Amino acid sequence: MENNGKLFVASPPHLREGSTTFKIMRTVSLCLVPAGIWGVYVFGLYSLAVLLTSITTSMLTEFIVVKLLKKEITLYDGSAFLTGLLIGYSMPPSIPLYVPVTGVVFAIAVVKHTFGGLGKNRMNPALAGRVFVLFSWTGPMTTWLIPKTGGAADAVTGASPLGFIKTGLLDFKGHVNGPMDFLVRKGYPFTRTDIDITAWLNQHIFSLWGGSVKNGYIDLFLGNIPGSIGEISAFLLLLGAVYLFAKKIITWEIPVFYLGTVSVLVWLFGGLRYGTGLFHGDVIFHLLSGGLILGAFYMATDMVTSPLTGKGMFFYGTGIGLVTCLIRFFGGFPEGVSLSIILMNVFVPLIDRLTVPVRFGFVKGNYPAVINYKIEGEREPDAGVCPANCMNNNKPRPEMK
Amino acid sequence: MKKLKTFPKGGVYPNDNKELANSAAIRNAPIPPVCTIPMQQHLGAPAKVLVSPGDAVQEGMLLGEASGFISAHVHSPVPGTVKDITSVVLTDGTTSEAVIIELGGEFNRSGKNIQPVEWRNLSASRLLEKIKEMGIVGMGGATYPAHVKYTIRKGSHVEFFVVNGVECEPYLTADHRLMIEKTEEILEGTGIIRKILKPDTVLIGIEENKPDAIAVMEERIEQKGLDFHVVPLKMKYPQGDEKQLLKSLTGREVPSGRLPIEIGAVVSNVATVFSVYEAVVFNKPLIERIVTVTGSAVTNPSNLKVRIGTKISDLIEECGGFKIRPKKIIAGGPMMGFAQANADSPVTKGVSGIIAMPAGEARISSETPCIRCGRCIRACPMGLSPAHLYKRIDNRHIDAALKEGLMDCTECGSCGFVCPAGIPLVQGMKLGKLLSGKKRA
Numbered sequence A: 001m002e003n004n005g006k007l008f009v010a011s012p013p014h015l016r017e018g019s020t021t022f023k024i025m026r027t028v029s030l031c032l033v034p035a036g037i038w039g040v041y042v043f044g045l046y047s048l049a050v051l052l053t054s055i056t057t058s059m060l061t062e063f064i065v066v067k068l069l070k071k072e073i074t075l076y077d078g079s080a081f082l083t084g085l086l087i088g089y090s091m092p093p094s095i096p097l098y099v100p101v102t103g104v105v106f107a108i109a110v111v112k113h114t115f116g117g118l119g120k121n122r123m124n125p126a127l128a129g130r131v132f133v134l135f136s137w138t139g140p141m142t143t144w145l146i147p148k149t150g151g152a153a154d155a156v157t158g159a160s161p162l163g164f165i166k167t168g169l170l171d172f173k174g175h176v177n178g179p180m181d182f183l184v185r186k187g188y189p190f191t192r193t194d195i196d197i198t199a200w201l202n203q204h205i206f207s208l209w210g211g212s213v214k215n216g217y218i219d220l221f222l223g224n225i226p227g228s229i230g231e232i233s234a235f236l237l238l239l240g241a242v243y244l245f246a247k248k249i250i251t252w253e254i255p256v257f258y259l260g261t262v263s264v265l266v267w268l269f270g271g272l273r274y275g276t277g278l279f280h281g282d283v284i285f286h287l288l289s290g291g292l293i294l295g296a297f298y299m300a301t302d303m304v305t306s307p308l309t310g311k312g313m314f315f316y317g318t319g320i321g322l323v324t325c326l327i328r329f330f331g332g333f334p335e336g337v338s339l340s341i342i343l344m345n346v347f348v349p350l351i352d353r354l355t356v357p358v359r360f361g362f363v364k365g366n367y368p369a370v371i372n373y374k375i376e377g378e379r380e381p382d383a384g385v386c387p388a389n390c391m392n393n394n395k396p397r398p399e400m401k
Numbered sequence B: 001m002k003k004l005k006t007f008p009k010g011g012v013y014p015n016d017n018k019e020l021a022n023s024a025a026i027r028n029a030p031i032p033p034v035c036t037i038p039m040q041q042h043l044g045a046p047a048k049v050l051v052s053p054g055d056a057v058q059e060g061m062l063l064g065e066a067s068g069f070i071s072a073h074v075h076s077p078v079p080g081t082v083k084d085i086t087s088v089v090l091t092d093g094t095t096s097e098a099v100i101i102e103l104g105g106e107f108n109r110s111g112k113n114i115q116p117v118e119w120r121n122l123s124a125s126r127l128l129e130k131i132k133e134m135g136i137v138g139m140g141g142a143t144y145p146a147h148v149k150y151t152i153r154k155g156s157h158v159e160f161f162v163v164n165g166v167e168c169e170p171y172l173t174a175d176h177r178l179m180i181e182k183t184e185e186i187l188e189g190t191g192i193i194r195k196i197l198k199p200d201t202v203l204i205g206i207e208e209n210k211p212d213a214i215a216v217m218e219e220r221i222e223q224k225g226l227d228f229h230v231v232p233l234k235m236k237y238p239q240g241d242e243k244q245l246l247k248s249l250t251g252r253e254v255p256s257g258r259l260p261i262e263i264g265a266v267v268s269n270v271a272t273v274f275s276v277y278e279a280v281v282f283n284k285p286l287i288e289r290i291v292t293v294t295g296s297a298v299t300n301p302s303n304l305k306v307r308i309g310t311k312i313s314d315l316i317e318e319c320g321g322f323k324i325r326p327k328k329i330i331a332g333g334p335m336m337g338f339a340q341a342n343a344d345s346p347v348t349k350g351v352s353g354i355i356a357m358p359a360g361e362a363r364i365s366s367e368t369p370c371i372r373c374g375r376c377i378r379a380c381p382m383g384l385s386p387a388h389l390y391k392r393i394d395n396r397h398i399d400a401a402l403k404e405g406l407m408d409c410t411e412c413g414s415c416g417f418v419c420p421a422g423i424p425l426v427q428g429m430k431l432g433k434l435l436s437g438k439k440r441a
Helices: A021-043 A045-068 A079-089 A098-112 A125-136 A161-170 A178-185 A192-204 A217-222 A234-246 A253-269 A283-288 A292-299 A310-330 A337-354 B124-133 B146-150 B174-181 B183-197 B211-224 B242-250 B270-282 B312-318 B375-379 B386-394 B398-403 B414-418 B425-440
Strands: B026-028 B034-038 B062-065 B080-089 B095-103 B160-165 B201-207 B228-233 B265-269 B288-294 B302-307 B326-331 B353-358
Touching: A021 A045, A021 A079, A021 A234, A021 A292, A045 A079, A045 A098, A079 A098, A079 A125, A079 A292, A098 A125, A125 A337, A161 A178, A178 A283, A192 A217, A217 A234, A217 A283, A234 A292, A253 A283, A253 A292, A253 A310, A283 A292, A292 A310, A292 A337, A310 A337, B026 B174, B034 B080, B124 B146, B124 B183, B124 B270, B146 B183, B146 B265, B160 B174, B160 B183, B160 B242, B160 B270, B174 B183, B174 B211, B174 B270, B174 B288, B183 B201, B183 B211, B183 B265, B183 B270, B201 B211, B201 B242, B211 B228, B228 B242, B242 B265, B265 B270, B270 B288, B288 B312, B302 B312, B312 B326, B312 B353, B375 B386, B375 B414, B386 B398, B386 B425, B398 B425, B414 B425
Parallel strands: B026 B302, B160 B201, B160 B265, B201 B228, B288 B353
Antiparallel strands: B034 B095, B080 B095, B288 B302, B326 B353
C-alpha cells in the first residue's frame, strides 16, 4: 500500500455532533436580532448607537483583558459579542453612552475575567453589568422613551407599565380590576393598533366564548410600550426562542419553571394590591411586561451560569420566579428580572452539588441521594493554578506520522 | 405500531452511515504471505508462546496457551514456519508479544470437507471445554474470554441469555451481514450456548435499522420452532453495550462494578455465537473473523472474512485502496475505536472494523473552555457527570473521581460526541483510570 501521508491520531469518539461554542453563541445572537431591529425602529437611531457601542466596547474589552492576561485570543468564540449585545438590549433607549460602556467593561473585565473567563464566571456577565450601572445611574437607567409607534412625538419620556404601576400604587387605596384597569383609569396611553386589534379580537374571536379582553395586552405583546431597547417585543423574542428550542440550544426546564412560578404567584397574590383578593392576579400582564421574556429565554438559560441537570433547573427556575415576584410586588424597583437571575446564579454551584444525577446501576435506597463532592483534606479545584503537566493546556495535539 | 424498547437514560443519535457497506456480502480476504499473531488478543493475561522460531506450524495449531484464569488460547490462522517471535504494536496502541508466521505448506482445513459434529450428543461441560480449547473470546470488542463468561458460579442461575445483534457503532456492518448470511449457524450456536447456560429465556436484540436481519431471524426461528425471542430495539447509541442492552431488554440495571450475571444475564455478540458454532461443530479455532472495511475514503467498502494476523493495510488494499487520502484510520467503530498512526497493526480477535475517513468526515475540533452546557450529563448512559470527572482528573483528584463513578465509565464516547467545546472527555477518563491503577499498585 502506498503511504497515506499524515494520519491524525486522537482519542475516540471520532464522530462529533458538530456543535461548537461559537455556533451556539451565533445562533443565540441571531435569534435576538429581530427584537433588536424592532427596538431600533421604534426608538430611533440613537438606540442603534447604544447597541453598537455596547458590542464594540465588549469585544475591545475582551481583547485587551485577554492580551493583558497573556491568554489565547478568545474573541472568536462569540461570547463577548453576545454579552455586549445583551447589555445593549437591556439599556433604556435614551441612555448616555458612558453608561453601557461602563456596564460592559465591568461585565467583561470584572465579572467574567477575574473568575477565569468563559465558562468559569459565576454570574451572567451581561446581567451583572446591567445591575452595576442600574445602581450607579439609577436616574438615566429608569428613564424611558415612548415608542414612535405609540403615536408620540420624538423623544417623549414616559413610564414603563411596571414603573407606572409601581409609583401609582404607592398611595393607592381602593379597588380596581387589576393592573390593566389601573393603567386605563390613570390615563396610560395605548396605541391605535392595540385598540383596533383588541376590538377585532373581541368581536370575532372572544365573543365566541362570550368574553372580551381589555385594551393594552396587544401593545405589551408587540412591544408598543416604553422599556429597554431589546426587551419590549415579547412576540419577536418568543419567535427567536422557538428557534432556540428547535436547535436544542435551550431546554424547556428553565423557562417553564421560571415563567410557571411567576404565573402561579401572580395569579395567587397579584390581585391583592388592587383590592381584588387572592386568585385574581393578572398573569398575562406580568408575563409580557418588563424584561421577563428576555430574561427567561435568553438570560436565565445562559449555560455557564445555570444548573447542569433538569432537577437543578427546577430549583433554579423556581427560585428566580420567586425572587422576581418578591421584587415586583414589594421591592423598591418596578422590575426584578436581572436581580433575581444573578442572585440565583450565585446559588448554582450549590444547586449542582445537591442535584447530582442518579448513576446507572444504583438501586434506589441503596444509593446515597447526595454525593458529597468535597473529599476530606482536598483543595477545591480552581481555575488559576494548574500543574505544569496539566492536560488542559490548550496546545494543539501533535500530529503523528 | 408498538413502541420499540430502548434504555431510558442518556445516549446519542449519531448518523449511522451503514449504507456504505451494509449491502456488501461477506467475501474472503486474501491470505497474507506473513501473519502476525499477537499473544494478547483478549482481556486478561496474554497467552504463553508454545512455539519457537523455525518451527513448522499447521493451520489451527495452538501457538499460545492461556496463562491464567482470565486468558485464552491463540491458534495459528495459517500453515507455515515460525519466522520470529517479536513485539508488535496492536490496534489499541499497546504492545504485545507476537508470533510471525511465514505462509507455506498445505492447508489442512480450508477447502476441505469437514464432517460436522452432532453437538446435541455432547455434554454441557464438554461443550464449554471445546469453547476454551478453540480460544473463543467476545468479539464485540471487549474480548472477554468466552469460556470464563459461560462458567457460571455454583448457586447462580441464568435467567436470560442475550444474543447481541445491536451493532450500535456507526459504519460497522459485520454483525449485520453475519446475521443475514449465517442465520442458521447463529441460531445453532445460540442453541449450543443455551445447553451450557440453561437460561430461562433467550433474547436476540437487534436495532431497527437492520429490518432485514430482524425479519430473517424471526423467519428462521419460526421455521425451526425455536423458543428464541427476537426483540427489535429503537436506534440509540450505545445500545450495544451489554449494560444498556440489558436495561433495554429486561429493565434491570447491572449494579455498579458488577457483571451481568448479578442480574441473571449473560450477553454474547452474534459474532461470538457464530464462532462458538464453528468451534463446536467444526472444531475450528478462532482464526478468522468478519471485519467491515469502510469509510468514505475507501474505494469499495466491504465486509471481509479475515484471518487473524492480517495487516490493516492489506485489507484496505483488498478493498481497492483509498479513493481520497484519509485523515484518520480507525480500528473498531468510530465512537470507541482507536485512531491508527499507521496501517501496519494486525487484525486481532476484537477488531470489528477498519474505517478510513477523509479530512472532512473525521471531525478534528480544537479544544475550547467548558461552557457548562450539561450536554455530556444528558448524554451519559451511566448517569455520570463527564465534564466534572474530567476536571477532577485534570486536577489529579483521582480518589474523588473514583468516588464519583469513574470506574462506571464505559468509554462509550457519548459525552465527547456532544461536547461543543471539543474537550477530550474520553481521553480524560482513560487517563484517570490509568492513574488510579498506578496509585493502587
